[in-house]
Amino acid sequence: MLVVSDAGEAPSSAATTYRVGPFGGLQLRSGPVQTNQLAACWVATAPDGRFAFVSDAHSGTISAMRVSAHGQLSLVDPSGIS
Numbered sequence: 001m002l003v004v005s006d007a008g009e010a011p012s013s014a015a016t017t018y019r020v021g022p023f024g025g026l027q028l029r030s031g032p033v034q035t036n037q038l039a040a041c042w043v044a045t046a047p048d049g050r051f052a053f054v055s056d057a058h059s060g061t062i063s064a065m066r067v068s069a070h071g072q073l074s075l076v077d078p079s080g081i082s
Contacts, residue, residue, distance in 0.1 A: 001017055001018070001049065002017065002019070003016075003045055004016050004018065005040035005041055005042065006032050007039050012034040012037065013038060013040030013056070014032030015031060015043065015052060015065060016030065016031030016073075017029040017067065019071060029072065033073040035063035035065075036075070036078045037054075037056035037059055037061055037063055038056060038058040039056055040054050040056060040063075050066065051064060052064075052067050063075060064076040
């Protein structure tokens with residue numbers, strides 16, 4: 001599963017998950033899911049893959065997202081973590 005930050009136009013950026021297909025290429029799993037921030041930049045995932053953390057270069061916050069077993073994203077806290 002790949003989690004990708006989607007820097008977008010105001011008022012919000014997003015994150016999207018993809019799966020690498022059996023013959024290559026990417027298959028959309030979830031998203032874009034809005035972070036409610038302005039400039040999604042880097043993404044890190046928890047070692048167990050159940051959470052993704054999207055940093056925001058504009059506000060200096062981090063958006064936490066749950067990642068389901070099927071790659072579905074859901075925003076944990078819409079205000080971001082400072």
